[in-house]
Amino acid sequence: MNVPTLLLLGAVLAYPVIYAGYLSFHRVGLAQLRRGEFAFSGWDNYSRVLEDPLFWTALKNTLIFTAVTVTSEIVLAVAIALLINQTSVWTSRVTRFLILLPYAVPPIANGLIWAFMYSFQFGFLNRLLFATGLVHDPVNWSGNPDTALYAVAVPYVWRTLPFAIILVHAALQGIPRELYEQAAIDGANAWHRFRRITMPMLRQIIAIILILRTAFAFAVFEEILAITQGGPGDATWVAAWYSYKITFAPPNNFGMGSASAYILALMIGAIALVYMRFIYRRVTL
Amino acid sequence: MFKPSPTTRLILHLANLMVIVFILLPLVAVFIGAIQSEKSLQADTRRVLPAEVTADNFVVILTKGEQKGRIFDQATYLPENIKSFYAAFANSAIVSVSVTLLTLLFGSLSAYTIARQRFRWTLFLMQANIVARFVPVIVLMIPLYVVMRSFGALNSLSGVIVAETGFLLPYAILILAPYFDTIPAELEEAARIDGCSRLRAFIYIVIPLATPALAACGVIIFIISWHELLIPLILNARPDFMTLPVVIASLVGDVHVFFNLMMAICLLALAPTVVLVALLQKYIVEGLAAGAVKG
Numbered sequence: 001m002n003v004p005t006l007l008l009l010g011a012v013l014a015y016p017v018i019y020a021g022y023l024s025f026h027r028v029g030l031a032q033l034r035r036g037e038f039a040f041s042g043w044d045n046y047s048r049v050l051e052d053p054l055f056w057t058a059l060k061n062t063l064i065f066t067a068v069t070v071t072s073e074i075v076l077a078v079a080i081a082l083l084i085n086q087t088s089v090w091t092s093r094v095t096r097f098l099i100l101l102p103y104a105v106p107p108i109a110n111g112l113i114w115a116f117m118y119s120f121q122f123g124f125l126n127r128l129l130f131a132t133g134l135v136h137d138p139v140n141w142s143g144n145p146d147t148a149l150y151a152v153a154v155p156y157v158w159r160t161l162p163f164a165i166i167l168v169h170a171a172l173q174g175i176p177r178e179l180y181e182q183a184a185i186d187g188a189n190a191w192h193r194f195r196r197i198t199m200p201m202l203r204q205i206i207a208i209i210l211i212l213r214t215a216f217a218f219a220v221f222e223e224i225l226a227i228t229q230g231g232p233g234d235a236t237w238v239a240a241w242y243s244y245k246i247t248f249a250p251p252n253n254f255g256m257g258s259a260s261a262y263i264l265a266l267m268i269g270a271i272a273l274v275y276m277r278f279i280y281r282r283v284t285l
Numbered sequence: 286m287f288k289p290s291p292t293t294r295l296i297l298h299l300a301n302l303m304v305i306v307f308i309l310l311p312l313v314a315v316f317i318g319a320i321q322s323e324k325s326l327q328a329d330t331r332r333v334l335p336a337e338v339t340a341d342n343f344v345v346i347l348t349k350g351e352q353k354g355r356i357f358d359q360a361t362y363l364p365e366n367i368k369s370f371y372a373a374f375a376n377s378a379i380v381s382v383s384v385t386l387l388t389l390l391f392g393s394l395s396a397y398t399i400a401r402q403r404f405r406w407t408l409f410l411m412q413a414n415i416v417a418r419f420v421p422v423i424v425l426m427i428p429l430y431v432v433m434r435s436f437g438a439l440n441s442l443s444g445v446i447v448a449e450t451g452f453l454l455p456y457a458i459l460i461l462a463p464y465f466d467t468i469p470a471e472l473e474e475a476a477r478i479d480g481c482s483r484l485r486a487f488i489y490i491v492i493p494l495a496t497p498a499l500a501a502c503g504v505i506i507f508i509i510s511w512h513e514l515l516i517p518l519i520l521n522a523r524p525d526f527m528t529l530p531v532v533i534a535s536l537v538g539d540v541h542v543f544f545n546l547m548m549a550i551c552l553l554a555l556a557p558t559v560v561l562v563a564l565l566q567k568y569i570v571e572g573l574a575a576g577a578v579k580g
Contacts, residue, residue, distance in 0.1 A: 002410065005395040005454060012425070012451020013417050019428035033434065083300055089289065091301035098308050100569060104562035105311075106512040108530045109551040112537070113315045116544045122326050124314040130331040138330075158311065163573055170574040208577055219421035222514050226537055240423045247427050248519065258427050265424040272419035276412060 017265070020258045028254035038255075045259035055260060057234045058242040061149055065238060066217040068153045069160075073213055074206055076157070077164035082198075084165070085172050103162040111226020114155040118142040118227065142227050145235040152236055155223050160216070164209045171205040172198070211275040215268045239264045315555075318548030319343070322356035326545055342549035346370050362541050366532045369524050370550070377528040380445055380517070381510040387450045388506045389499055392457030393465075397487055399458065400465035411462065414455035422452065422515045430519050440523045448516050453509060457502050460576040464498035465491065501572030504565045508558050529554045 024045050026038035049055050084096040105113070117124045118141040129135040142151040179197050188196065221240040228236040230245070243264065247257030289297060318326070319342055321335035329336070341354030350368045357363070366373075399407045429448055430439075438444040472494075473486040481489070492499070514530040521527055527535070533554060536542045562569060 002395050002398055004391040005410075005458070008391060008447070008451040008454055009413070009417065012429070012448055013420060013455075016425045016428035016432065017420065019432065020424055023428060023431065028431070033431065036435065079300075080304055083297065083304065086289070086297055089294060089297045089301070091298045091305075095301045095304050095308075097566075098305060100562050100566055101308055101312065101559065103569070104508065104558040105555045106514075106530055106533070106551075106558070108512075108514045108533045109315075109555050110311070112533060112547050112551050113311045113318075115537075116318050116548060117311060117314050119544065122330055122544060124318065124333075127331060127333045131333045155311070158307070166570050166573050167577055170570070212577060215419045219423060221423065222534075225514075225534060229538065240421065243423050243427070244515075248430075254427055254431060261421075261424040261427055265421060268419050268421055269416070272416045275419075276415045 020262060020265075023255055024258035024262050026255055028258070030252045033254070041255065045253075045255040046263075048256055049260045049263065054234060054237060055242055058237040058239050061235070061237055062218060062220075062239040065149055065153055065156075065220060066214055068150065069157050069217050069220075070210060070213045072153075073157055073161055073164050074209060076161060077168045077209065078202065078206070080161075080165050081168035081172055082194075084169060099165055100162050102159050105159060107159060107222035108226055110155055110159045111223040114151075114158075114223070115142070115227045118151055143232055145232050148228055148232055148235040152220075152223050152227050155227070156217070156220055159223075160213065164213065167205050167209055168202060171202055175201045207278075208275075211271055215271045215275075218264065218268050218271075315548045315552050318544050319552045321545055323543040323545050324356065326543065342545050343553070345546070346550055346553065356545075364536065364539055364542055365524060366527065366535045367542075367546065367550070369527065369532065370553070372525060373527050373529045373532040374553075376442060376526060377511060377530075379442055380449065380528055381507050383442075383446045384449045384453065384510040385503050385507045387446070388453050388457045389503050391450070392454055392461055392502065393492070393495070393499065394487075395454075396458045396461035397465050397491060399462045401470065411458075414458045417455035418459060420452075425452065426515055426519045429516075433520055438520075440521050440526050442521075442526060444520050445517045445526075445528070448520065449510055449513055452516070453506050456509075456576060457506055460502040460505065460572050461495070461498055463575050464495060468494050497568065497571070498575070500565070501568040501575070504561055504568055505572045505576070508561065508569075511558055 023038070025040060025042060026032075027041045027044070028038050032038050080095070080099070084092050084099060086092040102110075116122075120126070120138055120140045120143050123138070123141070125141065126135070126138045129139065140147075142148050175197065180193055183193050183197060219240045220238055221244065224230060224236055224238055224241050230237040230241050239260070243257050243261040246253055246260060317334065320338045320340070322337075322339055322341065325335045325337065339354070339356055341356040344352050344354045345357055345363070346367055347370065349371065350363045353363075395410065399411050425448075433439050433444050433448075468491055472490050473481075473483075476486045476490055477483065512530060513528075514534055517526075517528045518531050518534060521531065533547075533550060536547055536550070
């Protein structure tokens with residue numbers, strides 16, 4: 001019964017991952033692809049990647065992007081999950097109904113929508129700010145090298161936040177009410193109840209979100225493609241964009257692309273191992 | 286459980302208002318952008334609501350550029366990919382439906398064996414799936430491109446379907462395995478004593494009981510597959526085989542396409558999954574939670 005699964009995992013996951021390793025040690029460009037012969041080049045691709053200042057810029061941007069998005073997602077997810085848990089407030093029920101909407105938006109469409117929001121001349125955000133009288137000159141959200149990376153982080157958080165909120169909200173509903181009632185009888189105020197009951201009970205789910213979202217934010221791609229294409233300058237070059245451009249834009253260096261993708265994969269792999277060993281709950285298996 | 290005081294309620298209402306505005310803002314933007322002409326977007330760059338509303342953006346996309354409408358009167362150039370909207374929509378539908386069905390078929394078989402048979406190798410398979418979920422697409426794309434190129438499988442829907450099924454299978458198994466585990470084994474054992482094979486017991490007893498989990502898993506896989514960009518982008522460069530996200534991505538950097546047309550096609554592309562999410566919210570919530578924490 002597992003034959004199809006094993007075949008597919010082998011063909012689409014295991015083999016390509018191993019083959020990417022193979023490619024990363026060979027010289028592979030378009031000419032070599034046409035001939036079908038790849039010359040062994042040892043660690044050459046890796047040293048070229050590691051000597052490329054653009055790779056280090058991309059890595060630095062990836063780390064900043066990940067830190068910013070994951071931190072804000074966790075803070076927002078806990079706050080919004082607590083908010084939609086207030087079932088006696090009618091606006092909370094509205095929020096709860098709408099919360100999953102961003103999950104339905106394709107990442108590339110999300111990117112383009114925010115490209116329209118951010119547009120310097122024609123953007124929707126600037127229009128809103130003009131209309132409310134908050135600014136008098138247009139703001140260059142994604143065209144300014146100092147703010148571009150954060151400008152791309154906002155749409156990414158917007159799209160991926162529902163996942164985190166859903167997980168925190170599910171965990172909140174698992175906390176026994178008696179704990180809160182008992183604490184209230186003992187005279188604990190709302191802040192104490194949050195610090196001493198809610199937060200400890202959410203620790204595990206926060207760790208899960210932290211690891212999953214870190215691993216996925218490391219590989220952010222669509223929003224970069226749609227909003228900034230790595231620009232202005234190299235302000236939003238991230239690791240996945242680097243591998244993509246090195247490989248699929250001229251001069252199409254597949255070997256170097258594989259090497260850089262492998263470095264990214266190894267970093268994510270380390271995160272995955274931590275997740276599996278310490279966090280993914282093996283309740284029954 | 287604790288009645289909020291009037292001040293607290295006011296603060297909560299305000300907080301909700303902020304969250305709702307944040308959620309809806311991009312959706313309002315895409316809608317407002319899609320219902321006006323290029324001219325009206327450019328005429329007054331400080332205006333939020335358009336001076337006049339038009340459906341011409343949708344008309345030009347949905348008639349493959351044949352009916353240009355008033356706002357495209359003077360447009361001499363329309364990108365080819367706008368004209369292939371129906372083909373892209375059909376390709377996206379074919380890919381997403383096939384990927385969902387294949388993933389559910391293979392995924393439920395594997396998830397079931399993982400839940401029922403506690404061997405070293407099933408445990409290993411589960412762990413492999415957990416690690417596999419983290420593999421970034423970009424790492425797979427480079428070797429997949431090279432392999433598919435050498436097989437001549439570039440520019441075909443089946444190549445994309447196989448690649449996406451393999452890529453999403455681990456996630457499906459993670460969602461399904463914990464659910465199969467909650468179905469009592471006694472039911473199948475009774476059937477097997479009556480002479481039912483394991484496969485028959487699986488099909489006639491386990492699958493009907495697992496419908497909610499299959500629905501949850503299916504809708505999540507469909508959505509991810511409908512959204513997937515990198516796999517079809519790299520494997521399929523020919524317009525006949527593009528999926529919707531690829532067509533949208535091809536508009537990036539096309540200087541002749543203005544925001545009004547972009548927003549219209551974005552709106553058409555996000556509509557199906559928005560409807561799905563609105564209708565099947567409960568299942569998606571359960572599936573997302575199951576896939577991340579249980580095992």
